[in-house]
Amino acid sequence: MEMAVQSHVAGQVDRAESLYRKTLESTPLHPKATQFLGVLLFQAGEQEEGLRLLEQASVLTKFDSEAWSNLGNAYYVLGRIDEAIVVLENAIGLNEANASAYCTLSACLRKEGTLGRAIDAARRSLRLQPNLLQAHCNLGNSLLGSGDVAGAIASFEQALYISPSHLEARQSHVFALHYSDRHSSREILESAQKLGSLHTKVNSVTPNRPLKTIAFLSGDFRRHPVAFFLDPVLKNMDRTKFQIVLLSNAKSEDDWTDRLRAYGDDFHDVKGISAEALRDLSVQLGIDLVVDLSGFTGSNRMDGLALRLAPVQVSWLGYSGTTGLPTMDWIIADQQLVHETDRQNYTEHVANLQESVFCFDPSRIKATVAPPPCLKNGFITFGSFNNLAKLGTSTITMWAEVLRKVEKSRLILKTLHLGEARLAERVQQQFILRGVDPSRLTITGYTEGDDHFEQYASIDIALDPFPYSGATTTIEALHMGVPVVSLSGDRYASRMSQSILKGIKRGEWVVSSQDEYTELAIQLAQDFEGLSNIRRSLRAEIEQSELCDHEKFGKDFESVLESIWAQSKTRDQESA
Numbered sequence: 001m002e003m004a005v006q007s008h009v010a011g012q013v014d015r016a017e018s019l020y021r022k023t024l025e026s027t028p029l030h031p032k033a034t035q036f037l038g039v040l041l042f043q044a045g046e047q048e049e050g051l052r053l054l055e056q057a058s059v060l061t062k063f064d065s066e067a068w069s070n071l072g073n074a075y076y077v078l079g080r081i082d083e084a085i086v087v088l089e090n091a092i093g094l095n096e097a098n099a100s101a102y103c104t105l106s107a108c109l110r111k112e113g114t115l116g117r118a119i120d121a122a123r124r125s126l127r128l129q130p131n132l133l134q135a136h137c138n139l140g141n142s143l144l145g146s147g148d149v150a151g152a153i154a155s156f157e158q159a160l161y162i163s164p165s166h167l168e169a170r171q172s173h174v175f176a177l178h179y180s181d182r183h184s185s186r187e188i189l190e191s192a193q194k195l196g197s198l199h200t201k202v203n204s205v206t207p208n209r210p211l212k213t214i215a216f217l218s219g220d221f222r223r224h225p226v227a228f229f230l231d232p233v234l235k236n237m238d239r240t241k242f243q244i245v246l247l248s249n250a251k252s253e254d255d256w257t258d259r260l261r262a263y264g265d266d267f268h269d270v271k272g273i274s275a276e277a278l279r280d281l282s283v284q285l286g287i288d289l290v291v292d293l294s295g296f297t298g299s300n301r302m303d304g305l306a307l308r309l310a311p312v313q314v315s316w317l318g319y320s321g322t323t324g325l326p327t328m329d330w331i332i333a334d335q336q337l338v339h340e341t342d343r344q345n346y347t348e349h350v351a352n353l354q355e356s357v358f359c360f361d362p363s364r365i366k367a368t369v370a371p372p373p374c375l376k377n378g379f380i381t382f383g384s385f386n387n388l389a390k391l392g393t394s395t396i397t398m399w400a401e402v403l404r405k406v407e408k409s410r411l412i413l414k415t416l417h418l419g420e421a422r423l424a425e426r427v428q429q430q431f432i433l434r435g436v437d438p439s440r441l442t443i444t445g446y447t448e449g450d451d452h453f454e455q456y457a458s459i460d461i462a463l464d465p466f467p468y469s470g471a472t473t474t475i476e477a478l479h480m481g482v483p484v485v486s487l488s489g490d491r492y493a494s495r496m497s498q499s500i501l502k503g504i505k506r507g508e509w510v511v512s513s514q515d516e517y518t519e520l521a522i523q524l525a526q527d528f529e530g531l532s533n534i535r536r537s538l539r540a541e542i543e544q545s546e547l548c549d550h551e552k553f554g555k556d557f558e559s560v561l562e563s564i565w566a567q568s569k570t571r572d573q574e575s576a
Contacts, residue, residue, distance in 0.1 A: 001033055008040060016040060031060040035067050042074050045274075050074065058087070065095035073104045076111075079251055084108045099129035106138040110145065116422040118142040133162050137169050140176065146423050149179045149392045170195040171296040178321055178493040181394045181467045185321075185491040189345045192324025196347060201326040202308040204568065207288065211565040214242050215282065215290040215310065217270075218318060219249040219299020223256045225472035226293050226318045231256075232361045234263035236554030245285055247278075249299050270301065278304035288312065289565060292328070295319020312568045314561070315348060317357065320468075320493035322346040330564050332557075333357055336499040337492045345491075349567070351560050355546040356503035358496075359553040360475050362543055367450050369481040369539055370457035372531040380525040383412040383459035383482075385452075386473050390465035391427060398487070398514055399463055400434035402521045409525065412442045412459055419445020456480035460531055461524050466517075469497040478504065479542055481535035483524055486510050487517045504545040 004019030020037035023030050035057035042050030054071045061067045068091035075084035085108050091101040102125035109118035122139035125132055140155030153176050159169035174195055177188045216234070220226040237244065246264040249271050250257065261267045266285065270278050278301060282290065290310040294300035295318055305313055308327045315323055316332040323331075324347050331338075331348040334357045338350050374380050382402065384391075391413070403409055411431075418424045424443045432438055447455070453476065462477040464470050464486035470477075474484050474497040486497035488510050498510045511517050524531065542548060 001030070004033070005036065008036060013040060013044060029060055031057055031064065031067070034060060035064075035070060038074075039070050042077075047074075047078065051078070063094055065091045065098045065101065068094065069098055069101040069104065072101065072108075076104055076108050081108050081111050085112065097128055099125045099132055099135070102128065103132055103135040103138060106135065106142065110138065110142050113416065114420060115142050115146045115417050116420050119146065131162050133159050133166060133169070136162070137166075137172060140169075140172055144172075144176050144179065144389050145387075145417060147388045147391045147427065149176065149389070150182070152176045153180060153183075165198055167195075167198060170198065171300075171302070174321075174324065175296045178491065179389055179392060179468045181392070181489070185342070185345045188491065189322055189324070189347070192322050193347065194324070196324035196326050199306040199326055202306070204308065204311045204313075204327075204329060206311045206565075206568050209288075211288050211562055212241075212243055213245060213286050213288045214561065215245040215247050215285070215287045216264075216293060217247040217249070217290055217301060217305075217309070218293035219251070219297070219301070220293065220318065221246060221248040221257050221260050222250050222252060222254050227256045227260060228361065228364065228472065229317055229358055230293065231260065231263075232359050232550040233554055233557055234260065236550045237558060238554075239265075241558070245287060247282075247290075247301075249294070249301050251299060270304075271299075275301070275303035275307050279307045279309055282309040289314060289561060291316050291332075291561075293318035295321075295323055312565060314351075314564060320496065321491060322348060329568060332560060333492065334499055336502050337495050342491075349564075351564050353553075353560055354556050355553070356499045358471065358475065358500055358503070358547060359550060360479075360542070360547045361550070362479055362539075362548060365453055365476065365479055367453035367456075367480065369535060370454075372460045372481075372528070372535050373458055374460045374528050374531060379408040379410065380406055380460050381410045381412060381458060382406075382461050382463050382521070383414070383456075383477075384463050384465065384470075384473070385414050385455075385477070386465050386470050387415050388417045388423065388427075390468045390470075392465075393430075394467070394514075395465040396427070396430045397434060398466065398517055400431055400436050401514075401518050402463065403431075403436050403440060404434075405518060405522055406525045410440050410442065411436075411463075412444075412455075414444045414446065414455065416446040418443050453480055456482050461485060461521065463521065464497045467491065467494040469494050471496040471500070474500050475542070475547070478506075479539055481538045483509055483531070483534050483538070485517060485521050485524065487514065488512055500547065503547045504542050506541070 001023045004016050007016035020033050023033040034053050038050045038053030051074050054074050057067045058071045068087050072084045072088035088101050088105040102121045106118045106121035119142045122135050125135040136155050136159035140152045144152035156169050156173035174191045177183045244264045245266040247268050247270050287310040289312040291314045313328050314330045328348050330351050332351050334353045343350050428438050459482050462482045462484040464484050466487045467489045477484050488495050488498045501509050
């Protein structure tokens with residue numbers, strides 16, 4: 001048994017497994033051998049047998065906190081979050097100094113959606129074990145979700161101080177920088193390049209044939225904004241020219257999964273398979289070009305993309321910036337998102353669509369447009385349904401200024417984590433510190449379906465966050481007749497609303513400074529009749545715009561992919 005543990009720690013997996021099994025042959029109910037073999041098998045991908053042994057170990061050692069902690073970690077990896085929380089809390093009850101249990105509990109609570117408790121668990125883990133790398137990552141992710149961008153970045157930087165080459169910490173750090181106005185687009189590039197340097201460059205080999213098989217890779221083939229924007233594109237691609245393969249890394253499936261699946265010639269669930277297996281599958285399918293829709297967001301497969309899944313790899317839609325990945329050849333954007341002078345901030349070649357990068361299908365929104373509430377209330381109600389990570393210091397400061405200058409105005413904030421009283425109070429306090437009476441704020445959690453859209457009837461003017469603008473929230477507000485005030489910044493993430501607003505010929509609602517932002521909000525707020533006219537016409541403006549011309553967008557998207565393919569072939573021939 002002692003030799004088995006030493007071999008396990010040394011990474012000699014086969015020898016450790018053999019020795020654990022020999023121990024169990026002589027002592028079938030050996031608790032530690034059962035537990036450690038379960039851990040080894042689970043980590044090696046034999047999850048079914050590994051889980052069985054871990055469950056058996058928790059019965060054999062009812063009072064062993066480590067055994068319960070290992071079982072809780074397995075449940076977490078399998079996505080059985082509710083069971084994981086119960087098991088981990090049991091582990092902590094047996095040993096309140098179990099830093100690992102607190103760490104995994106933090107990750108589970110974040111998945112469950114209780115960020116306040118997730119933050120507490122991660123901090124408790126770090127008090128017990130200050131250099132626990134995963135706990136710093138968990139804390140950073142939860143702080144970012146709660147809107148504490150500076151705290152999140154500090155957590156990721158602490159993780160990178162402990163382990164500069166840790167992939168998750170580096171990915172999370174790059175992602176978090178997009179939300180900070182204290183960090184420039186150049187700093188985002190530098191962080192992305194450091195991440196890219198952790199991967200070996202795998203050269204592309206472009207077949208000497210026309211572009212035929214295109215794969216779309218995403219963790220969001222489900223009810224998600226990426227699926228909403230992707231749907232009309234897939235529907236309008238020329239199926240006589242292209243074979244469409246969908247590679248899904250989604251943790252769950254729903255009606256939108258079925259809807260997207262119907263557009264593909266081939267659909268593969270790649271969740272849980274190794275990067276090498278994903279690469280082998282891509283080769284087997286003969287994929288020419290892969291379009292990644294996740295970047296460094298959740299459920300990504302950058303591990304597979306780093307090994308090169310196709311001769312040409314393209315980033316589009318799901319990630320708002322450069323990946324820094326040596327094997328990511330192109331990023332698809334538009335002229336609003338990436339200016340000519342910005343291209344130096346991307347490791348990818350930039351291919352711009354003719355119009356906006358976003359394609360909108362208004363048919364999924366059934367709610368009708370209501371008159372602006374100011375006509376009944378006699379005062380202006382501002383609002384934002386953007387996620388809490390976007391409500392950083394600069395955004396709240398800007399919005400507080402608007403409220404102070406528009407007399408009697410109100411602000412409605414609605415998003416998922418604001419359903420937690422603790423986080424709602426934190427946001428409220430930030431407005432109070434900036435001179436806003438809390439009675440002027442309505443802070444509430446997310447609601448689904450028609451109710452979500454019908455709540456736009458309570459808002460006169462939508463306020464876009466900065467430096468990470470809205471996209472789905474922006475176009476949904478506009479479709480419900482609500483004008484959006486947006487501040488354009490120095491990066492892709494801060495120009496998404498600009499892309500949408502320019503696409504519907506409402507570029508006058510995009511400004512370039514915080515003073516102009518306040519002035520525009522005041523100007524719109526002073527004209528009740530103008531808001532009423534906007535409410536009557538805005539939906540038609542969107543539906544008649546380039547954003548809703550699905551057939552044209554599909555052709556433009558195909559042309560961009562064909563251009564990318566042709567240019568990639570030329571570059572390969574020149575380099576050869």
